Amino acid sequence: MIERNIWSVLKKELDKKEAIVLTGPRQVGKTTTLKWLLSHIKDNKIYLDLTLESTEQLFNYSDYNNIVNQLQGMGMDFSKRVTIAIDEVQYSKNIPRIVKYLYDNYNIKFILTGSSSYYLKNSFIESLSGRKLIFEMFPLSFDEFVKFQNVKYKTKAINLDLPKKWHFDKFAYETLNSYYEEYIEFGGFPAIAMSESKERKKQMLDVIYSSYINMDVQQLADFKSTTELKKLIKLLGARVGSRLNIDELSKIVGLSRPTVSNYLSFLEQTYLIRLVPAFSKNTDVRERLPKKVYFIDTGIANINADLSGGAKFENTVCHQLNFFGKLSFYNNKNGEIDFILQREKNNIAIEVKETPINDHLLLAEKHAKKIGISEVGLVGRFDNKKFLNYMWGGGIVY
Numbered sequence: 277m278i279e280r281n282i283w284s285v286l287k288k289e290l291d292k293k294e295a296i297v298l299t300g301p302r303q304v305g306k307t308t309t310l311k312w313l314l315s316h317i318k319d320n321k322i323y324l325d326l327t328l329e330s331t332e333q334l335f336n337y338s339d340y341n342n343i344v345n346q347l348q349g350m351g352m353d354f355s356k357r358v359t360i361a362i363d364e365v366q367y368s369k370n371i372p373r374i375v376k377y378l379y380d381n382y383n384i385k386f387i388l389t390g391s392s393s394y395y396l397k398n399s400f401i402e403s404l405s406g407r408k409l410i411f412e413m414f415p416l417s418f419d420e421f422v423k424f425q426n427v428k429y430k431t432k433a434i435n436l437d438l439p440k441k442w443h444f445d446k447f448a449y450e451t452l453n454s455y456y457e458e459y460i461e462f463g464g465f466p467a468i469a470m471s472e473s474k475e476r477k478k479q480m481l482d483v484i485y486s487s488y489i490n491m492d493v494q495q496l497a498d499f500k501s502t503t504e505l506k507k508l509i510k511l512l513g514a515r516v517g518s519r520l521n522i523d524e525l526s527k528i529v530g531l532s533r534p535t536v537s538n539y540l541s542f543l544e545q546t547y548l549i550r551l552v553p554a555f556s557k558n559t560d561v562r563e564r565l566p567k568k569v570y571f572i573d574t575g576i577a578n579i580n581a582d583l584s585g586g587a588k589f590e591n592t593v594c595h596q597l598n599f600f601g602k603l604s605f606y607n608n609k610n611g612e613i614d615f616i617l618q619r620e621k622n623n624i625a626i627e628v629k630e631t632p633i634n635d636h637l638l639l640a641e642k643h644a645k646k647i648g649i650s651e652v653g654l655v656g657r658f659d660n661k662k663f664l665n666y667m668w669g670g671g672i673v674y
Contacts, residue, residue: 277312278424280305281674282413286313289409290359295379295386297404300413301547301572302492303484305466306389309413310361313387321359322352326367335368340377354382361387367495372403379407391492392546414547415464415573417599417674422455424469433673436600437619439626439653442667449659449668456670460592460657463575481575492546504529508539512549512569513581517590517614519566519607520551547572550594555604555616555647568605570594589657589669590614590628597626599674606647613643625652632656632666 289296290313298306314321324331337343344354352358360378365371365388378384386408416424419431431448435441462468462477465484471477493502508529512520520540526533543549550572554565571577574591583591597603597617606613606625615626625644629636632654641652654666 277308278420279312280309280413281417281420282411283309283312286411287316290316290385293385293407295375295388295404295408297408297410298387298389298413299410299547300391301415302391302487303465303467304413304415306391306413307363308466310363310387310389314359314361317359320353320356321361322347322350323361324363326362326364326371331362332368335370335374340374343374343378344382357383357385359385359387363389364391366390366392376403376407379404414598415595416466416469417464417672418456418459418596418670419673421459421464421469422452424466425455427452427455431671431673434667434671436617436624436672437621437651439624439651439667442653442665444656444659444664444666444668445671446659448671452670456668459670460574460588461578463573463578463592464595465573465575468575477575478579481579485576485579488546488548497542504531505539505543508536509543509548510580512543513571513577513583515569516571516577516581516583516587517568517594519568521566548576550598552594552615553604555606555613562604585657586630589630593626593628593655593669593672596669596672596674606643608643608646611639611643613640616647616649622651623649625649626655627652628655628669629666630657631660633660633663634665637665 286296286309298309300306311323314323324334326332334343334346348354362371375386375388379386429451431445431452462481467480467484468477471480489502489506493499493505499505508525511525511528522533522536526536529536540551544551548571550570551567552570553562553567556562556565570591572595574588574595577583577591578588594603594615597615600617600619602618604616604618606616613625614628617624617626625640627636627640637652637654640654644652655669655672656666657669
């Protein structure tokens with residue numbers, strides 16, 4: 277079993293009272309993570325999968341104390357601390373109320389997983405206020421991807437806060453570039469990383485995407501048909517890295533503007549796409565301006581559209597940077613900065629180019645100066661032997 281970077285963070289929460297709520301896309305390893313966490317609990321623990329009818333029936337009691345009686349029959353001793361791990365909680369509408377009651381009346385540590393941030397963040401906010409910690413789990417970072425490939429070489433972490441010191445790492449590039457190109461093409465789902473052939477990777481991507489349509493969409497939404505939704509997803513794939521024009525999408529798909537907006541919200545909150553807002557210090561302006569669209573996983577984007585090399589790379593870098601802070605972008609009539617990475621100490625303007633040159637850096641610095649950002653850096657995909665003042669994408673180590 278290959279450990280994810282988030283595991284050490286989650287493990288520190290096991291001794292605390294608050295419920296651990298783990299959310300993220302389907303097939304990123306939430307169940308594996310849940311079982312790994314349980315393996316660090318000595319006894320008096322139970323794993324429950326809400327996709328199973330027997331588990332669903334357990335949580336159908338109107339008197340929640342009957343659930344405790346049933347769990348006692350399964351060997352749980354409520355005279356001391358009990359750890360209850362519940363997988364796929366979005367399949368039961370009663371879970372928030374049940375967890376709140378049991379949390380308040382018994383000594384229980386809950387570990388909960390689900391693949392819909394909308395359900396978890398909204399349904400649990402009021403009922404479990406002050407009783408839970410939410411963690412998001414995403415497809416593999418590139419350093420995790422390399423671990424899954426059983427590669428022993430580890431890239432040196434570059435200080436993202438100091439882009440003026442970014443420098444192309446030729447040795448890391450020559451050692452890991454073939455893996456990074458695979459990561460750009462097929463994305464970071466663990467099952468994809470562990471599939472050996474390209475044909476198998478493509479098959480697994482189809483399985484993961486079909487699972488999203490057949491499980492998350494069918495179970496969590498009340499769409500009468502998925503035809504328009506799938507058409508919208510393909511249109512979004514063709515627009516990776518572009519600002520969204522909802523009126524245009526509405527006309528092409530044949531749906532009202534509010535319906536398209538609702539679909540976009542659903543796709544974002546069920547972890548298929550990521551909408552990056554425009555940079556502005558004014559919240560109202562930021563919400564009003566069009567957002568750029570990316571996919572949570574580049575492999576899923578690739579099976580929905582024929583992406584250019586630049587779009588694949590930019591989508592991958594977006595995913596990598598997401599581990600480090602909130603992202604936005606800057607755009608005006610004179611140009612654009614691909615990403616503004618919000619860090620604790622400062623904001624960093626980051627331009628993404630397949631083959632960076634010095635002019636790219638100078639232009640990015642010019643745009644960044646207009647919005648008061650002094651830290652500016654380039655992220656590149658290929659080796660430019662005449663220019664080295666940029667970070668290779670594979671060097672973005674979380």
